[in-house]
Amino acid sequence: MAARPRIKDVAEYAGVSPKTVSNVINDFEHVSDRTRAAVREAIDALGYRVNLAGRQLRQGRTGVITLAVPELDVAYFSELAKYVMAEADRRGRTVLLHQTGAVRERELAALHGFDAQFCDGVILSPLSLVPRELATRDRRLPVVLLGERPAGGATDHVGIDNVRAAREATEHLLSRGRRRIAVIGGAVRGRQGTDRLRTDGHRQAVQAAGLPFDAELVVPVDAYHWRDGARAAAGLIRRNDPPDALLCLNDHLALGALRALHENGRSVPRDLDVMGFDDIEASSFSVPSLTTVAPDKEEIARTAVSLLLERIDDPESGPLRDHVAGHRIMVRESSGG
């Protein structure tokens, strides 16, 4: 089998110079129709496809953007990845998907282009990095952050209004008559991460209702997986003064909690209400189906890609942008819906 054809081969076949072939490929306007046709024919005949390495070396662009998320088997991220890839595809880019495992070093590596400088820019969903680390990133690589807003604010950002979303979630539970609402995966103090922001929103709703905020009901977790939600829920219902509702900061936690409640003979929503965050596909199909906060993932993905591509095309373009994407409360069976 012959070697992969180069631009030079196409040029010889078409009887023109390599640069002319390049001009045709890149839709340069001053190419006569005859030449263009001849080159197109040569490209088809030889099955030529551009070599990205050569192009990048010359242009400094790859057409590849990286999406770095903590874990792909957290459904929220794989669903988000799907939207990001679809949008990138629409814009003629390729997505390099990367898992950081929420490890600091790997998130930092993502910020700096993976030593590889393989991509034109990065969409990063950070978990471990603190704002200062996020701020010291390599300015040469455009970055858009997802999730919590970086305090320093040196980077474009897309996310939902976590405080408001959590407040609305708790308001929903309060409106159902729930009074002792536990927050699984929450954080009362510490940096303004997603967990802290959502806990703050919850606290606002509780206090606005004239109820006392009980920090004992905020249960931190190791990770946002089923098992962590199950463990937390099991612990909570064994307390002397158990909660009458569980606000779980993602759907995996909530689904794990549902399982634990079932194992312990509690009925949802009769005995307790349960809510989640993210609205992953599984949440429509659980038994009972799960009330949850649904961020507009498609809006998040679309906006993140747009902001990133703008920065790539023009690194100096305007001020930092901070897009707040929409969200909805999806009321389902786990809170009587």
Add this chain to the structure above:
Amino acid sequence: MAARPRIKDVAEYAGVSPKTVSNVINDFEHVSDRTRAAVREAIDALGYRVNLAGRQLRQGRTGVITLAVPELDVAYFSELAKYVMAEADRRGRTVLLHQTGAVRERELAALHGFDAQFCDGVILSPLSLVPRELATRDRRLPVVLLGERPAGGATDHVGIDNVRAAREATEHLLSRGRRRIAVIGGAVRGRQGTDRLRTDGHRQAVQAAGLPFDAELVVPVDAYHWRDGARAAAGLIRRNDPPDALLCLNDHLALGALRALHENGRSVPRDLDVMGFDDIEASSFSVPSLTTVAPDKEEIARTAVSLLLERIDDPESGPLRDHVAGHRIMVRESSGG
């Protein structure tokens, strides 16, 4: 901020030639310790990192392998991706994750390196391509196929023994006294896809037990998602002679079926048994928890990466390989476990 340092900058800083720096980077043996140390220091001082485009252009290698799967939000694939990435990481490679959406053209594009020739090889989990198409691939790009075994057999392959796995699954249900077992997502005829192979295995078990095989109980689906499983299950229990067990060809279908059965007042496993395939994390936490066939995903990932890297390092290396990975039946509540 200064421009990214090149190998030449490092060379000047260290007072050696660019090629010597390259030798240090690539661990060439004939470099004196003094020179090596000086170069290392220069690299640190300047924060130098190799430019992959330059390297690929010269070496024809990127260190990047592609994993192309139908859909990332099918948990089996995102879990598999996690293992593949972990293994690739261990081997010092980067994974470019790609979604084909089960679209023929996109699977073909994957086979040919995405027009981009960005990667050294591809691990492809095909859904739509027929064996002939798989055989006509570009020989220059090493490929490992996952899932069903390609009939033509022109490519390395890793998968479980689908026929046996399905036979064992059905045997489990039969041993519980189930007699009318429906297959959701199955196929009685057509090419030897995963669906067909598993249906065949099921049929073998049924007939080995001296029972009639009822093709009416094999229900095809559009996709392997919750909603499809829910729809199929809802249809089945409305029949005059409903099944007493559902063998669903992936866990999403099974979880959707559980939901539909619940909505229709059926109790699992009292009224029916339900089984899935894949053993995704959600299946341990559903209510009831799901009996399922657990392929050894880690073995699949590890082997696929190994085979691919061998082919990349030596394209002529030996005959085609076909690795059959292990699987287990995980008995849980949905079949009385």
Add this chain to the structure above:
DNA sequence: CCATGCGTTTACATCGATGTAAACGGGTTG
């Protein structure tokens, strides 16, 4: 003291595509 050998380092060319600037050629115009 020079020749030889071996291990280390360097100069140069090269991978493929494309920016730059100059060359080319056909048509106008004075």
Add this chain to the structure above:
DNA sequence: CAACCCGTTTACATCGATGTAAACGCATGG
């Protein structure tokens, strides 16, 4: 008919890293 213009095409250099082959330097042996 020459000077000129403008749109098209080309020659050449370049991006960064590395393979090749030759040069270099130090040590040993004749």
